[in-house]
Amino acid sequence: MTTDDLDRVLAPGYLSDLGAIDDADIRARRGESQQVEAKLSYLRRLVQGRLDIVSAEIDRRATGEGSGDLSDLVARLPEILADRVRAPGPGRMPTNLVPPDDDDLTDELDEISGPGALGSLPDLADPELRGVADRLRDLEQRVSSQRRQVFDVIDALQAELTGRYEQSDAAR
Numbered sequence: 001m002t003t004d005d006l007d008r009v010l011a012p013g014y015l016s017d018l019g020a021i022d023d024a025d026i027r028a029r030r031g032e033s034q035q036v037e038a039k040l041s042y043l044r045r046l047v048q049g050r051l052d053i054v055s056a057e058i059d060r061r062a063t064g065e066g067s068g069d070l071s072d073l074v075a076r077l078p079e080i081l082a083d084r085v086r087a088p089g090p091g092r093m094p095t096n097l098v099p100p101d102d103d104d105l106t107d108e109l110d111e112i113s114g115p116g117a118l119g120s121l122p123d124l125a126d127p128e129l130r131g132v133a134d135r136l137r138d139l140e141q142r143v144s145s146q147r148r149q150v151f152d153v154i155d156a157l158q159a160e161l162t163g164r165y166e167q168s169d170a171a172r
Helices: 003-010 022-065 068-081 103-113 126-172
Strands: none
Touching: 003 022, 003 126, 022 068, 022 103, 022 126, 103 126
């Protein structure tokens, strides 16, 4: 997903004058919006997983448990990543469980905590580690907000289609 895709779906004009657009175009916009949402959802899951790992290291340091080396962190990964079985809130069933193949999707996430950086978490100073956690939280909140906005677009497009079907049924 590029920012152009997201910007296009969230642009004010994307939903304007839906009455003048034919059903096929509305379905195409809904499909495009669903693809953008699927990519945001995937990114959000990646961010949450990395945040869970960073938060577990912060907690380990606070409690003094574990050896504090990389092998200890790796051994705890199943427990760390299983902690968030279900996210809070009503949620929505993902429509696409296949990871998107966009190279730039995870650029910002990798800048904050790329796969190589996760291996060096035990070596980071406490302020650096908290900084990584803060940046991941900010990214997660921004992606979640964008995702909610895209859901609003999807809902509006679906409502337009539903209204048309109801009108055509009533006209019969």
